[in-house]
Amino acid sequence: MDKINLRKLEALNNQHVIKAVEEAIQLCKPAKVIVIADSKEDVNYVRKSALINGEEAKLKMEGHTIHFDGYDDQGRDKAHTRYLLSKDVDWGLKVNSIEKDKGLKEIYSYLDGSMAGKEMLVRFFSLGPTNSIFSLKALQITDSAYVAHSEDLLYRQGYEEFKKLDGSSDFFFFLHSAGRLENEVSVDINKRRIYIDLEENRVYSVNNQYAGNSLGLKKLAFRLAIKKANEEGWLAEHMFIMGVHGPKDRISYFTGAYPSACGKTSTAMISGQTVVGDDIAYLRKIDGVIRAVNMESGIFGIIHSVNSEDDPVIYQALMTPGEIIFSNVLINNKTPYWEGMKKDIPSKGINFSGEWFQGKKDSQGQKIPCSHKNARYTLRLNELNNIDAKANDPDGVPIKAIFYGGRDSDTTIPIVESLTWAHGVFLGATIESETTAATLGARGVRKYNPMANLDFISVPLGTYIENHLKFADELKEAPKIYTTNYFLKDKAGNYLNSKLDKKVWLLWAEGRVHNEFEALEIPVGRIPKYQDLKELFVRELRKDYSEEEYIQQFSLRAVKYLEKMERMSRIFENTKMPAAFTQELKAQTERLKLAKTKYGEEIISPFQFLDK
Numbered sequence: 001m002d003k004i005n006l007r008k009l010e011a012l013n014n015q016h017v018i019k020a021v022e023e024a025i026q027l028c029k030p031a032k033v034i035v036i037a038d039s040k041e042d043v044n045y046v047r048k049s050a051l052i053n054g055e056e057a058k059l060k061m062e063g064h065t066i067h068f069d070g071y072d073d074q075g076r077d078k079a080h081t082r083y084l085l086s087k088d089v090d091w092g093l094k095v096n097s098i099e100k101d102k103g104l105k106e107i108y109s110y111l112d113g114s115m116a117g118k119e120m121l122v123r124f125f126s127l128g129p130t131n132s133i134f135s136l137k138a139l140q141i142t143d144s145a146y147v148a149h150s151e152d153l154l155y156r157q158g159y160e161e162f163k164k165l166d167g168s169s170d171f172f173f174f175l176h177s178a179g180r181l182e183n184e185v186s187v188d189i190n191k192r193r194i195y196i197d198l199e200e201n202r203v204y205s206v207n208n209q210y211a212g213n214s215l216g217l218k219k220l221a222f223r224l225a226i227k228k229a230n231e232e233g234w235l236a237e238h239m240f241i242m243g244v245h246g247p248k249d250r251i252s253y254f255t256g257a258y259p260s261a262c263g264k265t266s267t268a269m270i271s272g273q274t275v276v277g278d279d280i281a282y283l284r285k286i287d288g289v290i291r292a293v294n295m296e297s298g299i300f301g302i303i304h305s306v307n308s309e310d311d312p313v314i315y316q317a318l319m320t321p322g323e324i325i326f327s328n329v330l331i332n333n334k335t336p337y338w339e340g341m342k343k344d345i346p347s348k349g350i351n352f353s354g355e356w357f358q359g360k361k362d363s364q365g366q367k368i369p370c371s372h373k374n375a376r377y378t379l380r381l382n383e384l385n386n387i388d389a390k391a392n393d394p395d396g397v398p399i400k401a402i403f404y405g406g407r408d409s410d411t412t413i414p415i416v417e418s419l420t421w422a423h424g425v426f427l428g429a430t431i432e433s434e435t436t437a438a439t440l441g442a443r444g445v446r447k448y449n450p451m452a453n454l455d456f457i458s459v460p461l462g463t464y465i466e467n468h469l470k471f472a473d474e475l476k477e478a479p480k481i482y483t484t485n486y487f488l489k490d491k492a493g494n495y496l497n498s499k500l501d502k503k504v505w506l507l508w509a510e511g512r513v514h515n516e517f518e519a520l521e522i523p524v525g526r527i528p529k530y531q532d533l534k535e536l537f538v539r540e541l542r543k544d545y546s547e548e549e550y551i552q553q554f555s556l557r558a559v560k561y562l563e564k565m566e567r568m569s570r571i572f573e574n575t576k577m578p579a580a581f582t583q584e585l586k587a588q589t590e591r592l593k594l595a596k597t598k599y600g601e602e603i604i605s606p607f608q609f610l611d612k
């Protein structure tokens with residue numbers, strides 16, 4: 001490290017930072033160390049480095065670049081993401097962990113010399129708006145300029161924030177090395193490891209580039225934040241935050257947790273609404289009100305099926321000059337193409353498999369699509385024309401409602417309001433979703449995913465749920481809680497709803513929050529009344545909504561729901577859960593059984609409940 005860089009580091013007056021950097025240098029043995037502060041020149045340096053070292057290449061449109069991850073590095077590697085534990089923990093769910101000394105020894109051996117001949121970038125970020133009591137601080141060390149550049153787009157600058165630490169060790173630390181590269185992608189994928197030290201608030205990640213594995217600040221910081229939040233009585237959640245625009249300029253802020261690829265970003269981007277964040281929220285109780293901030297300031301979004309009809313705001317941004325990283329899409333003539341963009345796709349180009357041509361097959365004989373299903377775009381929220389005016393407010397926004405969205409084809413009603421806060425926590429804790437391409441492994445398998453957070457919960461499940469239950473204590477008014485399911489199908493396998501219908505569910509909930517609609521109480525919660533939806537469909541989508549559609553979508557699939565309750569009972573059988581949670585599970589099961597007996601049907605029309 002030369003004098004200039006050393007001085008930058010010393011100006012922070014923080015021995016813990018210096019020690020972390022020194023240890024990383026000793027271990028990774030970089031050729032050079034560059035400390036990046038908040039200045040434009042420093043940030044520019046990172047952007048340029050990614051182009052010079054070939055991790056990114058310029059595209060035709062000004063500011064756009066392409067980055068490729070390795071063929072086998074296209075999603076989060078759950079199998080090799082582990083907690084380092086020095087003692088046994090009764091998690092109450094399946095958690096991937098490794099004995100700490102053993103894990104450290106292994107990952108140190110992979111990090112040893114991993115930056116030889118490369119440049120080490122030292123970066124400081126704020127997780128959440130600057131000057132905010134919500135926010136945490138993060139030190140990222142990486143040899144990947146792509147990683148550091150992505151974090152510029154996704155997080156707020158934190159060098160000046162670190163000065164405010166006053167020498168304390170209250171920051172997260174992330175050490176990443178892409179490892180050995182060939183054609184600019186990590187090649188030692190069999191040695192890809194992501195190890196999380198919850199005791200030291202540190203994460204080590206090696207031999208990978210896919211942002212969900214490599215960017216410390218995304219899902220890795222999130223795991224550390226969940227633990228911290230639990231200890232301190234706030235919430236760190238896998239949630240969007242959005243401004244829902246009701247009648248007469250009224251804005252009600254909602255958050256929503258959805259497993260990967262279940263409609264979280266597309267809900268946050270519903271037309272006519274404004275977005276605060278699309279992935280991770282920090283929530284606190286302030287003066288009896290739940291307020292939330294986006295801990296990020298950009299979007300790392302799935303590009304598959306983004307097109308001018310279904311995602312006009314994002315599509316528009318992707319077609320406009322501006323700082324955007326495309327990853328794992330098809331490039332032809334320096335222009336990006338992807339599946340589902342509803343444009344003609346060239347028959348050849350470069351994609352995540354290298355030279356690509358229409359009909360190219362993988363080693364299993366499967367056709368390789370032009371873009372990976374988990375191909376992504378990375379951009380700052382302020383590139384979007386629907387960014388909310390309060391997106392960077394250090395006080396956050398007051399939350400009126402919480403959505404929990406799953407993905408199933410045959411059980412959950414499109415939108416249901418919880419009966420109480422505790423019932424809402426129960427609904428969130430029992431989300432199921434059919435697996436998608438955002439993680440490596442088989443797709444379409446139904447998986448239980450509490451609060452869409454299964455992959456990230458870093459405290460015992462019972463403790464995590466207890467923290468949620470307690471969060472409504474001492475509130476002036478608890479937010480209403482909803483579950484959604486955009487993925488119901490008919491017997492022939494066709495979706496029962498169009499992609500746009502979620503706008504109606506959202507605005508119905510916004511009206512409910514302000515006591516503008518009545519609801520129908522059924523065993524699993526409260527659902528909309530037909531007449532209200534009919535009017536909303538005309539108002540919002542100029543669409544005639546028939547009674548048949550309503551019955552198809554909002555009937556109670558009692559047997560399917562009971563099967564789900566059974567699955568949940570089995571899951572929680574041997575888990576220490578809060579009494580209130582167990583009570584909700586029992587009560588909902590009873591209500592379902594009663595209804596099944598009373599109406600004598602497997603599927604009960606909502607109109608039957610109206611008649612009661």
Ligand code: SPV
Nearest residue numbers: 076211212218219260438
């Ligand atoms: C998700 O998969 O939930 C994402 C992308 O938001 S990742 O960075 O992979 O977590």
Ligand code: MN
Nearest residue numbers: 238259260279
């Ligand atoms: Mn996510």
